[in-house]
Amino acid sequence: MSHTQQSNSGNWLDANGGVFIAGIGLHPYQFPTETPYTELGLTAVRAALADSGLAWDRVQSAHVGTTSIGMAAGRVMLRHLGSTGLAVTQVENASASGSFAFRQACMEVATGMSNVVLAVGVDKHGDGRRAANKDGLERLSETATIPAAKFAMMARTYLRERGASVEEMANAAVKNHGNAARNPFAQFRKPRTLEQVLASPRVVGDLTVQQCCPRGEGAAAVMVVSGNAIRHLGLDARRCVRVKASVAGSERPEMQYGDSAVELVRTSAQAAFDQAGIAPKELDLLELHDAFSVEELLYSEAIGVCEPGEGARYLARGDSQIGGRCAINASGGLIGMGHPLGPTGIGQLAEITRQLRGEADGRQHPNARWGMAHMIGLGSVSVAHVLSASA
Amino acid sequence: MKPLQPTLYELADDGHSLNFFFAQCSACGGLSFPANAPGCMHCGEPLSQATRITRPGGGELLEFVTLHVPLLPGMAAPSIAGDIRIAPGIVEEGVMAVADESALKHGMAVRAVAEVKPEEGVYACRFVPVNEGAAQ
Ligand SMILES: [Zn+2]
Numbered sequence: 148m149s150h151t152q153q154s155n156s157g158n159w160l161d162a163n164g165g166v167f168i169a170g171i172g173l174h175p176y177q178f179p180t181e182t183p184y185t186e187l188g189l190t191a192v193r194a195a196l197a198d199s200g201l202a203w204d205r206v207q208s209a210h211v212g213t214t215s216i217g218m219a220a221g222r223v224m225l226r227h228l229g230s231t232g233l234a235v236t237q238v239e240n241a242s243a244s245g246s247f248a249f250r251q252a253c254m255e256v257a258t259g260m261s262n263v264v265l266a267v268g269v270d271k272h273g274d275g276r277r278a279a280n281k282d283g284l285e286r287l288s289e290t291a292t293i294p295a296a297k298f299a300m301m302a303r304t305y306l307r308e309r310g311a312s313v314e315e316m317a318n319a320a321v322k323n324h325g326n327a328a329r330n331p332f333a334q335f336r337k338p339r340t341l342e343q344v345l346a347s348p349r350v351v352g353d354l355t356v357q358q359c360c361p362r363g364e365g366a367a368a369v370m371v372v373s374g375n376a377i378r379h380l381g382l383d384a385r386r387c388v389r390v391k392a393s394v395a396g397s398e399r400p401e402m403q404y405g406d407s408a409v410e411l412v413r414t415s416a417q418a419a420f421d422q423a424g425i426a427p428k429e430l431d432l433l434e435l436h437d438a439f440s441v442e443e444l445l446y447s448e449a450i451g452v453c454e455p456g457e458g459a460r461y462l463a464r465g466d467s468q469i470g471g472r473c474a475i476n477a478s479g480g481l482i483g484m485g486h487p488l489g490p491t492g493i494g495q496l497a498e499i500t501r502q503l504r505g506e507a508d509g510r511q512h513p514n515a516r517w518g519m520a521h522m523i524g525l526g527s528v529s530v531a532h533v534l535s536a537s538a
Numbered sequence: 539m540k541p542l543q544p545t546l547y548e549l550a551d552d553g554h555s556l557n558f559f560f561a562q563c564s565a566c567g568g569l570s571f572p573a574n575a576p577g578c579m580h581c582g583e584p585l586s587q588a589t590r591i592t593r594p595g596g597g598e599l600l601e602f603v604t605l606h607v608p609l610l611p612g613m614a615a616p617s618i619a620g621d622i623r624i625a626p627g628i629v630e631e632g633v634m635a636v637a638d639e640s641a642l643k644h645g646m647a648v649r650a651v652a653e654v655k656p657e658e659g660v661y662a663c664r665f666v667p668v669n670e671g672a673a674q
Pocket of ligand 1: 563
């Protein structure tokens with residue numbers, strides 16, 4: 148039995164009265180500036196505190212997801228809110244750093260170790276130094292660790308095997324730029340036509356620059372609380388969103404060429420659906436790792452919101468639009484909202500929380516009950532969370 | 539003239555093709571690449587008892603793509619990268635030494651050849667279609 152799968156002993160996230168997101172806050176994602184990371188992060192944390200109605204001195208522990216700021220970023224920032232003595236932990240897991248900071252917060256609350264935990268992602272555009280370049284092993288090509296090259300090859304294979312067109316793939320970016328234009332925290336705020344996406348400069352293979360996520364900076368924060376704390380602290384239960392699944396894994400050897408990343412997404416999503424007790428087609432919202440347009444098509448199939456081979460048609464039918472069957476990347480996704488790394492996964496959770504509360508003004512998906520945030524990170528690692536609206 | 543990546547390959551007897559170095563696991567018999575990997579990629583055994591195997595470099599071209607802009611400092615662009623199955627269960631990304639993508643087909647056999655960089659006194663690994671490579 149895989150360690151990513153659940154035993155039959157129940158959902159660990161139901162302990163301590165359940166695990167909830169009580170507040171969200173963001174600093175807009177943006178192109179690199181001279182703004183110190185502390186200012187980005189504190190903006191998000193203060194907004195999340197205000198949104199939840201929690202005072203800072205109630206927060207018992209903080210998990211800080213970041214990749215590029217450097218050692219010990221957390222207290223340098225958080226001391227400006229007051230040196231309360233809370234536990235502070237830094238979490239790095241590439242693109243999934245924020246998602247894993249959130250998972251740590253969920254585990255801490257579910258055990259009862261804490262009842263009020265901050266998960267915050269904050270990042271500046273860094274030098275991209277990676278452990279993969281320090282493993283002491285040479286590579287035949289210096290391009291071997293460039294994600295854009297890997298995903299451009301996956302795109303080629305996908306388009307050939309599915310009989311899909313470059314235009315159908317690029318439409319994922321059109322949709323996500325359109326969603327981002329309606330998100331005040333997004334890095335890109337302009338709708339793009341298919342013609343514009345296709346005419347933007349080519350980067351690798353069939354991927355043009357508007358089909359690739361930008362690099363940048365920003366911050367996102369969520370307050371994670373126990374169900375018991377909601378009652379004791381008198382929080383607004385109707386605005387609390389419940390965490391029903393949290394699953395993590397890493398890549399296995401590929402069975403056929405190019406399938407290891409997709410299999411990683413498939414198995415982690417399936418385990419999360421099992422834990423939450425829902426089927427993939429019950430999802431109303433899905434935020435996924437669309438660093439490159441092809442990923443949205445691949446992962447919407449792998450996660451199971453549509454049938455295998457249907458990704459491009461699902462998009463073309465409008466099923467993944469806001470108001471469609473399952474709104475994919477209503478935030479604008481990594482392509483539109485941006486991908487500052489540390490914040491990205493927490494930004495996904497903030498978007499789903501906003502949508503499940505019915506507070507996503509201007510881009511609200513109707514009757515939203517269930518959402519999944521799915522993230523992968525270099526290496527490769529995966530993490531999936533399922534959230535449900537309050538009953 | 540020295541190899542740019544001495545742990546991966548050496549010049550073959552023909553003075554142009556490259557031979558690749560693999561480690562053959564003493565436990566499962568599988569090949570690992572590079573040969574100095576600290577564990578067998580199939581079974582996880584430390585490769586301290588492994589046999590070093592030298593084989594002509596090449597394999598099946600599984601996919602390829604043009605890098606239109608330099609994605610790394612100093613990288614030549616445009617250039618073509620390909621995924622090549624260089625041994626059972628081992629896929630590595632390589633640089634394709636062809637003028638453009640029209641010379642390539644997915645599934646074709648490719649082989650590794652030396653691209654000499656005289657100013658640096660080294661040769662690097664490039665892949666060419668098996669048939670064209672012989673003509674160079
Ligand atoms: Zn072995």
